[in-house]
Amino acid sequence: MALAEEQHLENPLLAGLPLSRRPEPCALVIFGASGDLTKRKLFPALYSLAYRQLLPEKFAIVGVARTAETDDEFRERMKAAVQEFGRDDFRDDVWQGLADGMQYIGGDGNEDPVFDRVAETLTELDRERGTAGNRAYYLAVPPDAFETIVEGVGKRRSAEGWTRLIVEKPFGHDLASALELNDLVHRYFEESEIYRIDHYLGKETVQNMLALRFANGIFEPIWNRQFIDHIQITVAESIGIEGRASYYEKAGAIRDIFQNHLLQLVALTAMEPPIDFTSDSVRNEKVKVLKSMHTPGPKNVVRGQYGRGYVDGEEVPGYREEPGVDPNSMTETFVAGKLYVDNWRWADTPYYVRAGKRLARRETTIAIEFKRAPHPPFEELAAEGLRPNVLLINIQPDEGVSLAIGAKVPGQGLQIRTVHMDFLYGGAFRTDMPEAYERLVLDCMRGDSTLFTREDEVTEQWQLVDAIVATWRRDRPSFPNYAGGTWGPPSSDELLHRDGRTWRRH
Amino acid sequence: MTHIAWVPEEWVEAAEDVLAGLAERHPSRTIVLFPQSGTGGLEGEVSVESFTGGENRPVCTDTIRIRLHGTSAEHPGSVVEPLLIPDLPVFLRWRGVPGFGDSAFEELVDVVDRLIIDSTEWPDLPKPYADLATVFDRVAVSDIAWARTSRWRPMLASLWPSIANVSRIKVTGTLAQAHLLAGWLSSRLERSIELEHEHSDRLVGVELDGEPAPFPPGDSPLPADLLSDELDKLSRDPVYEAAVVAAVT
Numbered sequence: 001m002a003l004a005e006e007q008h009l010e011n012p013l014l015a016g017l018p019l020s021r022r023p024e025p026c027a028l029v030i031f032g033a034s035g036d037l038t039k040r041k042l043f044p045a046l047y048s049l050a051y052r053q054l055l056p057e058k059f060a061i062v063g064v065a066r067t068a069e070t071d072d073e074f075r076e077r078m079k080a081a082v083q084e085f086g087r088d089d090f091r092d093d094v095w096q097g098l099a100d101g102m103q104y105i106g107g108d109g110n111e112d113p114v115f116d117r118v119a120e121t122l123t124e125l126d127r128e129r130g131t132a133g134n135r136a137y138y139l140a141v142p143p144d145a146f147e148t149i150v151e152g153v154g155k156r157r158s159a160e161g162w163t164r165l166i167v168e169k170p171f172g173h174d175l176a177s178a179l180e181l182n183d184l185v186h187r188y189f190e191e192s193e194i195y196r197i198d199h200y201l202g203k204e205t206v207q208n209m210l211a212l213r214f215a216n217g218i219f220e221p222i223w224n225r226q227f228i229d230h231i232q233i234t235v236a237e238s239i240g241i242e243g244r245a246s247y248y249e250k251a252g253a254i255r256d257i258f259q260n261h262l263l264q265l266v267a268l269t270a271m272e273p274p275i276d277f278t279s280d281s282v283r284n285e286k287v288k289v290l291k292s293m294h295t296p297g298p299k300n301v302v303r304g305q306y307g308r309g310y311v312d313g314e315e316v317p318g319y320r321e322e323p324g325v326d327p328n329s330m331t332e333t334f335v336a337g338k339l340y341v342d343n344w345r346w347a348d349t350p351y352y353v354r355a356g357k358r359l360a361r362r363e364t365t366i367a368i369e370f371k372r373a374p375h376p377p378f379e380e381l382a383a384e385g386l387r388p389n390v391l392l393i394n395i396q397p398d399e400g401v402s403l404a405i406g407a408k409v410p411g412q413g414l415q416i417r418t419v420h421m422d423f424l425y426g427g428a429f430r431t432d433m434p435e436a437y438e439r440l441v442l443d444c445m446r447g448d449s450t451l452f453t454r455e456d457e458v459t460e461q462w463q464l465v466d467a468i469v470a471t472w473r474r475d476r477p478s479f480p481n482y483a484g485g486t487w488g489p490p491s492s493d494e495l496l497h498r499d500g501r502t503w504r505r506h
Numbered sequence: 507m508t509h510i511a512w513v514p515e516e517w518v519e520a521a522e523d524v525l526a527g528l529a530e531r532h533p534s535r536t537i538v539l540f541p542q543s544g545t546g547g548l549e550g551e552v553s554v555e556s557f558t559g560g561e562n563r564p565v566c567t568d569t570i571r572i573r574l575h576g577t578s579a580e581h582p583g584s585v586v587e588p589l590l591i592p593d594l595p596v597f598l599r600w601r602g603v604p605g606f607g608d609s610a611f612e613e614l615v616d617v618v619d620r621l622i623i624d625s626t627e628w629p630d631l632p633k634p635y636a637d638l639a640t641v642f643d644r645v646a647v648s649d650i651a652w653a654r655t656s657r658w659r660p661m662l663a664s665l666w667p668s669i670a671n672v673s674r675i676k677v678t679g680t681l682a683q684a685h686l687l688a689g690w691l692s693s694r695l696e697r698s699i700e701l702e703h704e705h706s707d708r709l710v711g712v713e714l715d716g717e718p719a720p721f722p723p724g725d726s727p728l729p730a731d732l733l734s735d736e737l738d739k740l741s742r743d744p745v746y747e748a749a750v751v752a753a754v755t
Contacts, residue, residue, distance in 0.1 A: 011663060011667075012696075013666055013669065013691075013694050013695075014663045014666075015694065016744065017660050426565065428533065
């Protein structure tokens with residue numbers, strides 16, 4: 001039982017009071033403090049948390065990166081980042097509270113002196129700002145820098161308080177490297193101290209998936225192979241690789257999106273109800289889904305790479321023309337697959353999934369397509385407009401849930417048309433949606449790992465990806481095979497046509 | 507949701523101020539009832555407001571203002587029933603002391619899920635709390651005066667276990683806050699606590715056995731925020747109910 005809950009039982013005055021979401025005192029160390037993630041996501045998130053008084057009262061941030069910078073320069077740069085990317089009004093008093101506890105350490109992360117300085121600074125902060133030996137290390141760095149940092153930090157663990165390690169994706173580039181990485185971090189850290197971020201899990205709408213399924217009595221009874229025809233999950237981006245060629249060339253769509261975000265969405269859609277919402281209960285159920293997914297045959301996974309095309313009316317270059325990309329690159333920017341979850345609930349119900357860059361629009365959706373009404377008692381003509389019911393979960397944008405049902409077109413005779421029952425987050429709740437990173441950074445500081453990926457999940461995810469990539473070595477598709485601004489290569493449509501189905505119309 | 511406000515003449519101005527800040531936070535239908543003298547009949551006006559919410563999504567709220575005369579002021583239940591949005595919770599904000607036992611209040615309590623009052627608006631405290639306690643079993647009650655003590659209660663709770671032996675509390679704030687805080691302490695600690703009250707329009711200080719308690723962190727919330735927060739709650743608040751009961755015993 002968590003400490004806060006124990007106190008609740010003892011102290012009668014706490015009855016009915018909300019459990020504080022404020023974490024214990026701690027210091028957050030960000031490796032990769034000069035990077036894009038720190039600027040665009042982490043600091044805006046930290047500011048928003050400070051704005052809502054959700055950060056610990058005693059708190060400090062230590063930025064570490066190669067660039068030489070003074071504490072003040074670091075503060076100024078992050079202030080500008082918060083002003084540019086933050087979602088709240090900029091308030092000087094809030095920022096000052098955050099900036100007072102900020103320090104910067106510049107230097108090559110491959111060298112011991114840097115880690116010594118980090119450790120010394122943290123000890124000083126414990127004294128000056130009362131951070132009590134509690135440390136969260138955020139590794140916002142490329143994977144090749146993981147090892148030295150894990151070692152550098154692991155060898156200098158503080159004797160008091162807790163230590164937590166937040167690791168960004170990708171966690172490895174295949175099963176072998178992921179296992180190696182797990183071994184490495186386990187040399188210095190317990191599994192319970194490792195927080196592998198999949199920022200999709202921090203999104204409100206993804207968590208709403210759990211609310212939708214397990215807080216409503218009407219969905220769960222039909223959430224199975226008997227009533228569901230198939231499921232379509234789309235993670236589409238309209239942007240290209242945005243200057244991340246060196247990373248993307250090695251990763252491709254399968255490691256960038258499929259291995260983590262897409263498989264996590266499958267797991268959340270397919271999982272059995274957890275017995276409670278503690279971190280291990282939820283993750284135990286997710287890992288069962290990942291274990292029961294069988295490897296799709298080579299025909300059931302297709303890939304693509306975008307060529308030139310038009311997005312929002314503007315011409316965009318092909319992938320091979322992007323700066324830093326090999327002109328003969330065989331990296332896929334699109335992947336689609338037919339997956340099966342082999343268990344009692346889902347046997348023979350296909351999960352069609354796709355993810356890609358430079359698609360027609362930005363959209364992440366889970367569409368549950370139900371079986372058709374068995375015998376519509378209407379004339380043939382009338383029933384033409386009758387489509388199966390679809391429960392559509394919009395993860396982003398236009399966050400919400402929509403149910404497609406057939407309705408009679410008013411007038412003589414009986415014509416049926418599909419209409420939508422919509423729930424839009426913005427229309428029902430006026431509270432702004434927190435950014436995923438706010439939720440995740442706060443959860444880590446509070447020691448709640450429910451929304452982080454566990455070791456065995458990562459292993460299962462890589463196993464599936466490795467099997468798919470292995471079959472890809474045998475053939476060489478002619479890339480590029482789809483124009484930017486379209487919905488991917490023809491093979492993706494064929495994947496569904498073969499089964500007499502089509503991708504949802506957008 | 508449907509939000510009904512019962513606004514007698516003397517509360518009109520204050521009520522309109524709060525409603526103005528509320529629309530943006532809670533997409534809802536608001537029915538404002540103005541009981542008035544006069545022979546009978548209704549006069550109403552409907553306004554629809556649309557504004558852009560997050561990510562440029564349009565959000566609509568509608569406000570129905572009804573002046574009730576004669577019998578309609580005594581039987582408002584039949585006026586509001588047809589106007590409720592089906593299946594969504596109904597809140598009743600009652601300005602001033604509710605007419606416990608009067609047909610208007612009794613009817614409305616039966617159609618709503620939650621009654622929101624602000625006992626700061628009530629004279630002769632703590633006496634009316636006894637009447638309030640009689641409706642707890644019929645409707646969930648929120649008290650904005652209680653919400654205004656919400657920054658102080660966690661702070662006082664953090665003084666556990668030393669606060670367990672306190673026998674006297676002095677509250678500098680409204681009379682409602684004083685009674686509710688003392689009622690809360692005595693109901694939680696299960697023994698009587700002596701209350702001393704010094705008037706102030708806002709809750710600015712608490713002393714326990716003559717020792718000032720530390721000031722809680724944060725800013726005091728705005729009236730529209732307080733009402734808005736109460737509209738997010740749906741279930742009964744047993745801690746508040748116990749505090750009210752303790753305040754009159």
